[in-house]
Amino acid sequence: MSDKKELQAGDNAPGFKLTSSSGESYSLDQFIGKKRVILYFYPKDDTPGCTKEACSFRDHMPAINHKDAIVLGVSADPSKSHQKFIEKYGLNFPLLSDEDHQVAEAYGAWGEKKMYGKSYMGLIRKTFVIGMDGKIEYAFHKVTPEGHGEEIMALL
Numbered sequence: 001m002s003d004k005k006e007l008q009a010g011d012n013a014p015g016f017k018l019t020s021s022s023g024e025s026y027s028l029d030q031f032i033g034k035k036r037v038i039l040y041f042y043p044k045d046d047t048p049g050c051t052k053e054a055c056s057f058r059d060h061m062p063a064i065n066h067k068d069a070i071v072l073g074v075s076a077d078p079s080k081s082h083q084k085f086i087e088k089y090g091l092n093f094p095l096l097s098d099e100d101h102q103v104a105e106a107y108g109a110w111g112e113k114k115m116y117g118k119s120y121m122g123l124i125r126k127t128f129v130i131g132m133d134g135k136i137e138y139a140f141h142k143v144t145p146e147g148h149g150e151e152i153m154a155l156l
Helices: 048-066 079-089 102-106 148-155
Strands: 017-020 025-027 036-041 069-075 095-097 110-115 118-123 126-130 136-140
Touching (some): 048 069, 048 079, 048 148, 079 095, 126 148, 136 148
Parallel strands (some): 036 069, 069 095
Antiparallel strands (some): 017 025, 017 095, 110 118, 126 136
16 A cells, blocks of 8 residues: 555646547546546446446436536556447446556555455546546545446536
């Protein structure tokens, strides 16, 4: 575990540049002054919790778009996995690959996890709402996947 403090509201959001499943490049810089960014980190494509969370965002996308915001999902899965996940559930927002987990680490979303008594390093479910000024407006360090889209909508 690192002793780096968790990112909080008011902190500058770490910059990033990642590629989506369609091959398009996304960076925080391209949204500064234009849109709020809902950057959510999730462990694995097409797993129960991650599917609930993604579908919750999918179902709220028209309202989120209306609030001048974009949703970007990030996991360490490769683009091919993201594309299958998008097609299977009709996801209407980009999923970005962070295979070397550099962006997840910058946001404190990479760390030790435990399952069935074993410890391993992996992606930790977190969400950040980043304002048009590049500062974090809301930081969710403990996310319940089901209904997370509604939770975010209530803040926007």
